[in-house]
Amino acid sequence: GQSLEQPSEVTAVEGAIVQINCTYQTSGFYGLSWYQQHDGGAPTFLSYNALDGLEETGRFSSFLSRSDSYGYLLLQELQMKDSASYFCAVRDKTGANNLFFGTGTRLTVIP
Amino acid sequence: DAGVIQSPRHEVTEMGQEVTLRCKPISGHDYLFWYRQTMMRGLELLIYFNNNVPIDDSGMPEDRFSAKMPNASFSTLKIQPSEPRDSAVYFCASRRTSGEFGDTQYFGPGTRLTVL
Numbered sequence: 001g002q003s004l005e006q007p008s009e010v011t012a013v014e015g016a017i018v019q020i021n022c023t024y025q026t027s028g029f030y031g032l033s034w035y036q037q038h039d040g041g042a043p044t045f046l047s048y049n050a051l052d053g054l055e056e057t058g059r060f061s062s063f064l065s066r067s068d069s070y071g072y073l074l075l076q077e078l079q080m081k082d083s084a085s086y087f088c089a090v091r092d093k094t095g096a097n098n099l100f101f102g103t104g105t106r107l108t109v110i111p
Numbered sequence: 112d113a114g115v116i117q118s119p120r121h122e123v124t125e126m127g128q129e130v131t132l133r134c135k136p137i138s139g140h141d142y143l144f145w146y147r148q149t150m151m152r153g154l155e156l157l158i159y160f161n162n163n164v165p166i167d168d169s170g171m172p173e174d175r176f177s178a179k180m181p182n183a184s185f186s187t188l189k190i191q192p193s194e195p196r197d198s199a200v201y202f203c204a205s206r207r208t209s210g211e212f213g214d215t216q217y218f219g220p221g222t223r224l225t226v227l
């Protein structure tokens with residue numbers, strides 16, 4: 001089956017940089033996705049990595065190492081509005097078209 | 112684009128009653144997913160459809176749950192009879208077969224269900 005491990009909670013200071021790690025085990029790997037969810041809101045797509053390396057989108061970057069079954073989400077110049085839960089996700093299994101989500105990392109940004 | 116639309120946004124019902132949740136996916140999306148989110152179990156996939164056909168319903172907790180997709184623009188998730196342990200936020204999501212970002216799913220705002 002699939003498994004995803006990410007820290008349950010992270011706290012960081014406004015303006016700082018924070019990295020949220022995700023390690024995965026999956027029977028068929030297609031790519032690693034990241035979603036953001038604010039309290040009371042819906043998950044929203046942030047980034048997707050299919051190949052090794054770093055993908056940058058504004059203040060957010062995502063990294064993937066397929067050989068290490070590892071990825072991370074990097075948030076720079078943290079803002080209070082970045083306080084949310086962040087989920088990594090992989091395709092459930094070979095041939096499937098649904099995503100398996102990790103349990104999420106709750107990021108709290110403090111002044 | 113209006114995004115994924117779900118109704119109702121909030122539902123409070125009593126144990127034993129039938130509950131129907133509704134979803135309109137993004138136009139042109141051929142996959143539709145139903146999720147349930149709780150503090151204890153996180154985000155769980157219940158069932159998903161491709162071109163209106165159910166593909167995997169292994170996440171449906173029991174026979175009290177059923178889902179239909181009569182056409183490309185509408186799906187329902189029904190719970191009958193409802194129980195207090197069904198209280199959760201239910202999300203509908205959709206995606207296209209091939210998108211710029213792989214498996215990107217677009218989530219609706221969710222339905223917060225409370226069963227008393």
